[in-house]
Amino acid sequence: xxxxxxxxxxxxxxxxxxxxxxxxxxxxxxxxxxxxxxxxxxxxxxxxxxxxxxxxxxxxxxxxxxxxxxxxxxxxxxxxxxxxxxxxxxxxxxxxxxxxxxxxxxxxxxxxxxxxxxxxxxxxxxxxxxxxxxxxxxxxxxxxxxxxxxxxxxxxxxxxxxxxxxxxxxxxxxxxxxxxxxxxxxxxxxxxxxxxxxxxxxxxxxxxxxxxxxxxxxxxxxxxxxxxxxxxxxxxxxxxxxxxxxxxxxxxxxxxxxxxxxxxxxxxxxxxxxxxxxxxxxxxxxxxxxxxxxxxxxxxxxxxxxxxxxxxxxxxxxxxxxxxxxxxxxxxxxxxxxxxxxxxxxxxxxxxxxxxxxxxxxxxxxxxxxxxxxxxxxxxxxxxxxxxxxxxxxxxxxxxxxxxxxxxxxxxxxxxxxxxxxxxxxxxxxxxxxxxxxxxxxxxxxxxxxxxxxxxxxxxxxxxxxxxxxxxxxxxxxxxxxxxxxxxxxxxxxxxxxxxxxxxxxxxxxxxxxxxxx
Ligand code: GLY
Ligand code: MN
Ligand code: MN
Numbered sequence: 436x437x438x439x440x441x442x443x444x445x446x447x448x449x450x451x452x453x454x455x456x457x458x459x460x461x462x463x464x465x466x467x468x469x470x471x472x473x474x475x476x477x478x479x480x481x482x483x484x485x486x487x488x489x490x491x492x493x494x495x496x497x498x499x500x501x502x503x504x505x506x507x508x509x510x511x512x513x514x515x516x517x518x519x520x521x522x523x524x525x526x527x528x529x530x531x532x533x534x535x536x537x538x539x540x541x542x543x544x545x546x547x548x549x550x551x552x553x554x555x556x557x558x559x560x561x562x563x564x565x566x567x568x569x570x571x572x573x574x575x576x577x578x579x580x581x582x583x584x585x586x587x588x589x590x591x592x593x594x595x596x597x598x599x600x601x602x603x604x605x606x607x608x609x610x611x612x613x614x615x616x617x618x619x620x621x622x623x624x625x626x627x628x629x630x631x632x633x634x635x636x637x638x639x640x641x642x643x644x645x646x647x648x649x650x651x652x653x654x655x656x657x658x659x660x661x662x663x664x665x666x667x668x669x670x671x672x673x674x675x676x677x678x679x680x681x682x683x684x685x686x687x688x689x690x691x692x693x694x695x696x697x698x699x700x701x702x703x704x705x706x707x708x709x710x711x712x713x714x715x716x717x718x719x720x721x722x723x724x725x726x727x728x729x730x731x732x733x734x735x736x737x738x739x740x741x742x743x744x745x746x747x748x749x750x751x752x753x754x755x756x757x758x759x760x761x762x763x764x765x766x767x768x769x770x771x772x773x774x775x776x777x778x779x780x781x782x783x784x785x786x787x788x789x790x791x792x793x794x795x796x797x798x799x800x801x802x803x804x805x806x807x808x809x810x811x812x813x814x815x816x817x818x819x820x821x822x823x824x825x826x827x828x829x830x831x832x833x834x835x836x837x838x839x840x841x842x843x844x845x846x847x848x849x850x851x852x853x854x855x856x857x858x859x860x861x862x863x864x865x866x867x868x869x870x871x872x873x874x875x876x877x878x879x880x881x882x883x884x885x886x887x888x889x890x891x892x893x894x895x896x897x898x899x900x901x902x903x904x905x906x907x908x909x910x911x912x913x914x915x916x917x918x919x920x921x922x923x924x925x926x927x928x929x930x931x932x933x934x935x936x937x938x939x940x941x942x943x944x945x946x947x948x949x950x951x952x953x
Pocket of ligand 2: 865894
């Protein structure tokens with residue numbers, strides 16, 4: 436028992452988590468712990484390559500919201516269990532506008548403060564400040580006592596000067612955030628400051644903004660919350676739409692993520708013999724990929740799907756506790772998230788023993804043909820939805836030819852039909868970037884009804900999924916799921932398959948697997 440803690444029921448419940456540490460509370464201990472440490476380095480990092488790009492992104496946002504304060508939180512650490520947190524990952528809109536990646540920075544908030552028109556950063560209409568909890572000095576109690584942010588526990592964190600030098604934007608201590616967010620907020624009609632917030636990233640910041648709006652409203656009881664939500668939603672929408680076109684730095688990061696993912700798939704292939712001999716072979720495959728994700732990148736961009744046999748027909752099979760059986764296929768959908776937080780999203784469907792059976796090859800080839808048809812229309816000027824349509828035409832035709840469709844392909848492809856979607860129920864493409872399903876808050880007319888434009892990065896990922904339980908198809912098809920997913924960059928000359936290093940055709944997949952065997 437720690438003698439310095441009250442051994443009674445009076446101890447607040449939230450303090451009890453610290454009992455196990457038995458940290459002394461004597462003044463002698465505190466004084467000694469806060470002394471005799473070498474000073475922290477004062478060397479400043481170089482300006483990051485992303486800084487100029489992030490400045491242009493902030494400038495684009497600034498132009499859309501002249502005269503309004505914009506608040507973009509990174510979000511807090513999230514509890515996984517008791518006093519154990521998930522690995523931190525900032526909100527993608529925050530990462531995009533600051534250029535921060537890795538585990539930077541819990542509780543940070545980017546505030547774009549309006550200036551006179553043209554008098555802001557880089558001639559824009561706002562001045563950006565990043566508020567965060569800077570590294571505490573080694574002579575402070577936080578240094579050794581705060582297990583969530585103290586250097587003694589989690590290593591050195593950035594100082595205000597370091598982030599300023601690295602990111603090229605002003606920085607301030609998080610203790611100044613409340614005033615920065617709340618000052619002068621009020622009804623713009625009478626000279627108050629209008630504020631827009633990326634909501635739901637950090638509930639403490641949500642509460643701060645709500646309180647400021649409530650306290651400064653002329654008639655708080657008449658505050659129209661849906662109107663305020665709409666204000667905030669417009670900012671979230673704008674940040675999502677800003678990411679529809681990737682800049683040169685982002686495209687490089689996508690290539691980094693995709694190269695690491697390709698390396699991960701090599702490990703997947705090499706793991707198959709061990710997976711086939713293991714009672715939870717899918718986990719062997721998942722683990723082989725994950726090792727690469729941590730070695731080469733920050734993390735996974737999303738939970739790996741390692742789905743063997745009939746599990747490949749379960750679209751979001753991430754339990755991955757099944758067996759991997761010779762003669763079956765395994766569908767692996769996996770992506771490495773780079774340190775910059777950009778992620779790949781690639782699927783390959785592999786024969787476990789290295790050779791596709793006749794029926795497996797037949798289904799695989801249909802999906803590949805659908806993907807190729809989708810690539811053919813993924814050109815600037817076409818509609819995003821045309822990519823899906825092209826893939827569906829191939830799959831409906833093939834399903835008709837195999838006698839699986841209860842109607843003609845033509846009827847199935849009509850809006851009133853869609854019977855083919857029983858076996859391909861998901862979309863063929865989604866934008867890809869900081870989020871695996873990037874730009875998800877963009878307006879429909881810029882996304883699914885949008886025009887394919889140079890600088891877009893999206894997936895092409897048709898599939899066919901024939902479940903064991905599917906009585907609408909002959910037995911020979913059952914238990915086969917195939918998806919082929921590639922990551923595509925749109926250029927003036929058409930689509931570039933960024934994931935082309937991973938073989939796609941059945942012959943190339945077999946040759947690749949053979950080359951990695953043994
Ligand atoms: N891995 C998720 C997706 O393909 O959309
Ligand atoms: Mn995808
Ligand atoms: Mn995927």
